[in-house]
Amino acid sequence: MPKNAILKLKQITKIYEGKVIHRALNRLDFEADEGEFIAIMGPSGSGKTTLLNIISTIDMPTYGQVLIDGIEPESLNGNELALFRRRNFGFVFQDINLLQMLTVEENIVLPLTLDGLPISEMKRRIARLADQLTLTEILNRRPDELSGGQAQRTAVGRALIHKPKLILADEPTGNLDSKSAKEVLELLSHINQTEGTTIIMVTHDPIAASYCDRVLFIKDGEIFNEIYKDERRQTFFQRILNVLSLLGGNVHDLR
Numbered sequence: 128m129p130k131n132a133i134l135k136l137k138q139i140t141k142i143y144e145g146k147v148i149h150r151a152l153n154r155l156d157f158e159a160d161e162g163e164f165i166a167i168m169g170p171s172g173s174g175k176t177t178l179l180n181i182i183s184t185i186d187m188p189t190y191g192q193v194l195i196d197g198i199e200p201e202s203l204n205g206n207e208l209a210l211f212r213r214r215n216f217g218f219v220f221q222d223i224n225l226l227q228m229l230t231v232e233e234n235i236v237l238p239l240t241l242d243g244l245p246i247s248e249m250k251r252r253i254a255r256l257a258d259q260l261t262l263t264e265i266l267n268r269r270p271d272e273l274s275g276g277q278a279q280r281t282a283v284g285r286a287l288i289h290k291p292k293l294i295l296a297d298e299p300t301g302n303l304d305s306k307s308a309k310e311v312l313e314l315l316s317h318i319n320q321t322e323g324t325t326i327i328m329v330t331h332d333p334i335a336a337s338y339c340d341r342v343l344f345i346k347d348g349e350i351f352n353e354i355y356k357d358e359r360r361q362t363f364f365q366r367i368l369n370v371l372s373l374l375g376g377n378v379h380d381l382r
């Protein structure tokens with residue numbers, strides 16, 4: 128079956144004009160097919176966050192074209208863009224940022240209340256998601272009563288409740304212990320496989336990247352390499368380490 132490119136970046140250049148002009152991305156081409164789970168890796172300052180901000184339309188490129196499901200965000204006005212972003216993207220960050228006064232359930236449904244969805248539909252979606260995320264037993268808890276993994280799973284629920292086309296994750300396991308990180312990565316992988324949601328994840332962690340189908344390595348704002356998983360996760364992990372060692376720089380930069 129032919130794959131549908133949900134994201135196309137063509138010759139993206141991003142120049143930050145400050146006291147010092149900095150070219151953060153340089154003529155970068157990148158496509159993501161619907162249903163892919165992709166990691167973006169690279170040393171500190173290589174342009175990963177800039178790339179994610181351009182994909183998420185939070186920032187616009189200086190040159191080049193972005194197409195998301197065939198739509199060019201640059202052609203939308205402010206309100207259209209805000210709506211486009213809300214409809215199409217789910218965000219998961221390193222800082223989990225749940226609202227402390229709301230329960231797990233309320234945190235998850237919050238984005239839906241903006242869309243004015245009927246309560247019955249909200250209830251149906253939350254029940255299904257809570258089951259997938261194994262949050263059913265703790266829906267009434269507040270964030271300070273959750274483990275790190277449970278809190279991040281709640282944040283993943285919040286990112287998924289409006290059924291976005293694309294999940295954008297910036298170091299989603301950065302603040303988690305290894306057991307919670309594994310929980311969250313298995314969950315993202317499960318959602319990717321069962322729902323077909325496309326996921327793009329920036330990470331410094333080769334273990335996290337090994338859960339993906341493809342890893343894009345960037346260096347100095349350009350694509351350095353790209354590898355696909357075609358075997359066991361352990362072997363893929365080893366290949367990721369090999370590319371990271373070729374990327375050079377200080378290994379501590381990569382943490």
Ligand SMILES: Nc1ncnc2c1ncn2[C@@H]1O[C@H](COP(=O)(O)OP(=O)(O)OP(=O)(O)O)[C@@H](O)[C@H]1O
Pocket residue numbers: 143144145149150151169170171172173174175176177178
């Ligand atoms: N608003 C800005 N103004 C000027 N320069 C910026 C701005 N944002 C980022 N940069 C520069 O652009 C380059 C790429 O930054 P970016 O945050 O995309 O890197 P990164 O790969 O995400 O790094 P890290 O892993 O440390 O988060 C860096 O050299 C950074 O200093």
